[in-house]
Each structure stands twice: as structure tokens, then as C-alpha cells.
Amino acid sequence: MGEIQVKDKEVVVPGETLATGMDFLPSYGTYREGDKILASRLGLVTIEGKVIKLVPLSGVYHPKRGDTIIGHVTEILLSGWRIDTNSAYSAVLNMKDATSEFIARGADLTKYFEIGDCMMVKIINVTSQNLVDLTMKGPGLRKLRGGRILSVNANKVPRIIGKQGSMVSMIKQYTNCRILVGQNGIVWIQGEDPAQELLAVQTIKKIEREAHIPGLTDNIKGFLEKNRGPNAPQPQARPQSEGDTNDL
Amino acid sequence: MRLNLRQGHRVRVIPMTYEKRFDGRAFDEMRPIEAKAGIIKRAHGSGWFKIGNTEAYAAVYGPREMFPRFMQNPKKGVLRVHYNMMPFSSAGDRVRPGPSRRSKEISHVTQKALLPVVDLGEFSNAVVDVFIELPQTDAGTRCAGICAASIALADAGIPMKDMVCAISAGRVDDKMLVDLNYEEDSHENGVDIPIAMLHNSKKISLIQMDGELSSDDLKKAVEMVKKACDEIFEVQKQALKKKFEIGN
Numbered sequence: 001m002g003e004i005q006v007k008d009k010e011v012v013v014p015g016e017t018l019a020t021g022m023d024f025l026p027s028y029g030t031y032r033e034g035d036k037i038l039a040s041r042l043g044l045v046t047i048e049g050k051v052i053k054l055v056p057l058s059g060v061y062h063p064k065r066g067d068t069i070i071g072h073v074t075e076i077l078l079s080g081w082r083i084d085t086n087s088a089y090s091a092v093l094n095m096k097d098a099t100s101e102f103i104a105r106g107a108d109l110t111k112y113f114e115i116g117d118c119m120m121v122k123i124i125n126v127t128s129q130n131l132v133d134l135t136m137k138g139p140g141l142r143k144l145r146g147g148r149i150l151s152v153n154a155n156k157v158p159r160i161i162g163k164q165g166s167m168v169s170m171i172k173q174y175t176n177c178r179i180l181v182g183q184n185g186i187v188w189i190q191g192e193d194p195a196q197e198l199l200a201v202q203t204i205k206k207i208e209r210e211a212h213i214p215g216l217t218d219n220i221k222g223f224l225e226k227n228r229g230p231n232a233p234q235p236q237a238r239p240q241s242e243g244d245t246n247d248l
Numbered sequence: 249m250r251l252n253l254r255q256g257h258r259v260r261v262i263p264m265t266y267e268k269r270f271d272g273r274a275f276d277e278m279r280p281i282e283a284k285a286g287i288i289k290r291a292h293g294s295g296w297f298k299i300g301n302t303e304a305y306a307a308v309y310g311p312r313e314m315f316p317r318f319m320q321n322p323k324k325g326v327l328r329v330h331y332n333m334m335p336f337s338s339a340g341d342r343v344r345p346g347p348s349r350r351s352k353e354i355s356h357v358t359q360k361a362l363l364p365v366v367d368l369g370e371f372s373n374a375v376v377d378v379f380i381e382l383p384q385t386d387a388g389t390r391c392a393g394i395c396a397a398s399i400a401l402a403d404a405g406i407p408m409k410d411m412v413c414a415i416s417a418g419r420v421d422d423k424m425l426v427d428l429n430y431e432e433d434s435h436e437n438g439v440d441i442p443i444a445m446l447h448n449s450k451k452i453s454l455i456q457m458d459g460e461l462s463s464d465d466l467k468k469a470v471e472m473v474k475k476a477c478d479e480i481f482e483v484q485k486q487a488l489k490k491k492f493e494i495g496n
Binding site: 011013014015016029040042043058059060088089090129130 | 292365404408447448485
């Protein structure tokens with residue numbers, strides 16, 4: 001009879017046998033070879049009933065339709081901007097998707113976005129040749145002014161956001177920073193006090209390091225409690241301002 | 249056995265057969281192996297593999313945009329391997345830095361050895377760069393490089409159906425042995441056969457031979473390598489798992 005060879009939530013390496021027998025089904029990150037299920041990448045085993053899948057722990061971001069990401073302008077094109085997506089593929093933000101303003105033919109596009117400008121954008125399409133189209137029309141999608149940019153492992157983004165944004169809103173409460181997390185692993189942080197910004201950066205780095213360790217929320221809460229300066233404001237539920245949401 | 253027999257002395261010729269290995273190992277015993285994953289922080293994945301006095305570092309970057317453009321493949325991603333021995337790495341005779349005939353060949357065979365396990369199908373036009381550096385060498389560098397690169401690729405989250413394990417086998421006089429060191433490798437009557445194997449299927453992805461060997465001995469060499477590869481896989485697996493252990 002079929003048998004699982006590994007523990008649930010264990011880290012496995014490529015080629016490692018996860019289960020034998022035909023009782024289990026291979027899902028993402030696994031494949032069947034004969035009557036065995038093997039891992040096809042490095043990841044965390046997740047067993048859901050009969051289905052075995054892997055949650056990746058590492059890897060570069062790969063653009064996906066519907067993702068909200070933070071990118072920056074690398075080039076001005078004839079009818080839009082080329083945006084770096086922190087992946088192997090750059091994206092194009094067409095001017096008709098960038099603004100509802102009328103842009104005259106031959107207008108200087110740098111009036112809207114300059115090279116180096118950071119922005120929160122949404123991926124509307126990824127072609128089979130990995131050409132990526134972006135849009136800025138949507139809630140919370142905008143150019144990011146000021147603040148600081150942080151780059152993290154894109155696979156850890158769900159942990160940084162937490163269930164229904166619980167983790168990121170906890171960091172916001174403790175540090176009084178505005179935080180936006182892109183699915184591509186770019187995080188934008190803006191706070192009034194540099195020390196608070198730094199605490200937010202350290203917290204996010206800590207989540208990135210410890211994402212696969214159980215009890216993450218409590219650990220992070222403890223870390224924030226401990227490192228909050230003596231004069232720092234009490235954690236408070238700030239009213240959510242526009243564009244500050246992270247309902248990814 | 250260069251003896252001067254013209255002097256008319258009766259010389260008793262002592263048979264100089266290879267009875268015992270220079271460093272006292274058993275004939276099917278490898279040098280002590282150590283490995284680590286994730287040692288180069290800014291790389292997407294990295295590995296370190298030490299076997300006896302041979303030491304290899306591998307760093308993987310990507311998938312990322314490929315330059316020069318004409319080398320892009322629109323059907324699948326490209327694996328680019330760069331093998332390099334450091335100038336001070338060998339026994340005092342300085343290795344001239346930069347690409348040589350030898351290092352180009354080894355880069356090429358290493359790429360061919362790793363290609364059967366990596367799945368770059370979804371990374372069209374992109375490249376995965378593998379850099380292998382050898383700070384200290386005592387024969388078996390291409391094998392150590394492949395083992396390190398395999399760890400690094402897995403650590404970088406590249407889809408891989410298996411790990412690649414590599415070790416050299418060979419003959420010194422009439423003895424078959426595994427994992428030759430430099431003394432054995434440069435023995436006047438000897439053969440050196442570096443072999444890379446996929447861990448699960450035991451398929452060979454690299455085999456080279458320096459010297460002459462009977463087909464029976466070659467079969468013996470492959471069997472020895474099969475056994476050694478299981479041990480190497482275990483070391484690679486532990487190295488990768490250790491990176492994600494709690495408190496690491």
C-alpha cells in the first residue's frame with residue numbers, strides 16, 4: 001500500500017522520494033516516476049488529503065497575470081514605459097493603461113514618469129513569450145513618492161502580508177509606517193521617523209528569514225514589542241488612507 | 249622502474265604494485281566530504297562542496313534577462329556555466345587567471361552534466377548563470393564543481409527533477425579505486441574517469457576518461473561510482489535541509 005516517506009511541512013530537496021504507491025496524487029513541485037512521487041524542486045511538503053504538493057522556499061519571481069507588483073521605470077518607449085519587475089522579464093506600461101489623461105501625440109512622457117520612478121502596478125497579461133503588460137488603473141495603483149524600497153524573496157510575500165493582511169497591518173500599527181508589498185518581492189516603506197522605518201525593515205527581513213518556522217506571528221509580535229523604542233507611539237489602529245491597503 | 253642494468257649488478261626488482269593508497273584510504277573510500285548551502289548571500293542560490301583538499305564554491309543567479317541578446321533562446325531558458333580555478337589553488341604552480349582551453353571545456357561538460365535535471369521550459373529568453381570557483385584543488389575539481397552547482401541550483405529554486413552527484417573513479421596500476429587525489433591522478437600507470445550521475449535513475453550525465461581501461465574495469469568503476477553517489481546525495485540533501493533548520 002502507498003506510504004508517505006516524509007513528514008508534513010518538511011523541507012525536501014529535488015529528487016527526494018515523497019511517497020510510494022499509487023494512493024497519492026502529485027501536485028505542484030512534484031512528479032510521478034513509476035510508483036513513486038518525487039520532489040522536482042526545493043520546497044516545503046504540504047499534504048492535503050491525497051494530494052502532495054510543494055511550497056517553494058526560494059526562486060526568482062515569475063510574472064503572473066493579476067499580480068500587483070512594485071516596479072521602476074528603466075526606459076521611455078514611444079507609447080509607454082518599460083518597467084523592471086524584479087524578474088527575468090521586463091514589462092511595458094502602455095500610456096493608455098497608465099493614465100486617463102489625454103496625452104498628445106509626441107508629448108514628452110517623462111512629464112508623467114521619469115526613469116527610476118517607482119510605482120505600484122498590476123499585471124494585466126503575460127504572453128507565452130513572457131511579454132508582460134501592466135496597468136495603473138485600479139485601486140491603490142500609483143506612483144510611489146519618497147519612502148524606501150526593500151527587496152525580499154518573492155516566495156515569502158504571503159507570509160509578510162499574512163492572512164487578510166494581518167501581518168503587514170501589525171507592522172504598520174507598531175511602526176506607524178506606510179507599507180506596500182508587491183507580489184514580486186519589492187516592499188515600499190514610508191514613515192515619519194527613520195528609526196521606525198528601520199524597525200519595519202528589520203521586521204520584514206526577520207519574517208523573510210523565519211517564514212517557514214511555526215509560530216511566526218507570535219515571534220514577530222514579540223520582536224516588535226521588544227524593539228519598539230521607549231518613546232515610540234503606542235500601537236494604534238490607524239485609519240486606512242487611500243492607496244494604503246494591501247488587499248492582494 | 250628505471251634501473252641501470254649495464255653496470256652488471258644483479259638487481260632484485262621489487263614489484264612496485266599499488267597495494268595501499270597514498271593517504272591510507274580503502275580503495276572504495278572517498279575523502280571526507282562537507283557541504284553547505286546558501287553561503288553566498290546575494291546570489292539566488294549557492295553551494296559549497298569540499299572533498300578532501302578539493303573545495304568548490306558555486307553561485308547561481310537567475311533566471312534573469314539574457315545578454316548578449318543573440319544568445320537568447322525563445323523556446324526555453326539557457327543554462328550558462330562558468331568554471332574557474334583560482335590562481336593560487338593548485339600545488340604552487342600558479343594557474344593563469346582567465347578562461348583557458350581546459351576551463352572552457354570543463355564549463356561546457358559541466359553544463360551538459362547539469363542540463364538533464366533542470367527544467368528551464370518556462371524561462372524563455374532568460375538565462376540561469378552558474379559560477380563555479382575553486383579556491384583549493386587536489387584533483388576531482390569538475391566533480392566537486394558539479395556537486396556544488398547541483399546544491400546551488402536546488403537552493404536557487406530552479407525546477408529540477410533530480411540532484412546530480414559526481415565523483416571520479418579510476419585505476420592505479422591494477423587496482424580500481426574511487427575519488428582519486430592528485431598523487432593518484434598523476435600516477436604514471438593510471439586512469440582517471442570523472443562520472444556524474446543522476447541520483448534516482450543512476451543515469452550518467454558526464455563521463456570522461458584520461459588513460460586506457462578494459463571494459464570490465466570500466467564497469468567496475470561505474471559500480472563504484474554508483475555506491476559513492478548515494479553517499480554524496482545524502483551530504484547534499486543534509487546541506488540543503490540544514491539551511492532551513494530552525495535557528496539557522
